[in-house]
Amino acid sequence: MINIALADDHTILRKGVAEILSKFANMAVIIEAANGKELITKMQAAPSLPDVCIIDINMPEMNGYETAAAISKTWPDIKILALSMYDNEINVIKMLRNGAHGYILKDSDPEELRYAIAEVIKHGYYHTELVTGRLIHILKDTDEKMNTEMNDRETQFLELCCSELTYKEIAEKMFLSPRTIDGYREALFKKLNITTRTGLAMYAIKSGLV
Numbered sequence: 001m002i003n004i005a006l007a008d009d010h011t012i013l014r015k016g017v018a019e020i021l022s023k024f025a026n027m028a029v030i031i032e033a034a035n036g037k038e039l040i041t042k043m044q045a046a047p048s049l050p051d052v053c054i055i056d057i058n059m060p061e062m063n064g065y066e067t068a069a070a071i072s073k074t075w076p077d078i079k080i081l082a083l084s085m086y087d088n089e090i091n092v093i094k095m096l097r098n099g100a101h102g103y104i105l106k107d108s109d110p111e112e113l114r115y116a117i118a119e120v121i122k123h124g125y126y127h128t129e130l131v132t133g134r135l136i137h138i139l140k141d142t143d144e145k146m147n148t149e150m151n152d153r154e155t156q157f158l159e160l161c162c163s164e165l166t167y168k169e170i171a172e173k174m175f176l177s178p179r180t181i182d183g184y185r186e187a188l189f190k191k192l193n194i195t196t197r198t199g200l201a202m203y204a205i206k207s208g209l210v
Helices: 011-022 036-045 064-074 089-097 110-122 133-140 152-160 167-173 178-192 197-206
Strands: 002-007 027-033 052-055 079-084 102-105
Touching (some): 002 011, 002 110, 011 027, 011 110, 027 036, 036 052, 036 064, 052 064, 052 110, 064 079, 064 089, 079 089, 079 110, 089 102, 102 110, 152 167, 167 178, 178 197
Parallel strands (some): 002 027, 002 052, 052 079, 079 102
């Protein structure tokens, strides 16, 4: 049995997800909360902890990023699955930076949600187009950074990829042209065998650059 905690400030959606999960034979929702603060409080008082926490990003009092970070610090063995309506790379990066093991969109089919939960339990991460297998490989491979040499400018660019700056803003911050920044990006894509900004950011995080 996989025990699950849900945190989402939209009551109807939260109750709907809980009902969906209750129909799966090996899953049970043991905690529901309207925000991250309430979730943490309930987990601290619970007789047993969940195996997986499914958390929304935009919540009052304590958002998904803060909640994921708090759970990862206090209960590092609990898996975290972000459930959001946003599919841009910045949100994915921020959630993974704060300890999420997977990222699934709210318009996904129930079967995909079931599969995502099973995957984070079985493999530690849920692979999707948003969170690619290559990105997860970087997360797990602690030695990969030892095999890649980067110059100071590439390293600075890689660090800035973990911010919310656009590529144009990164160029301005580094006092370089957007074309030069594009060159750094493509060079690192090739050097690291990565194809997305999310992958670059996660490489930087895993390598200890940020």
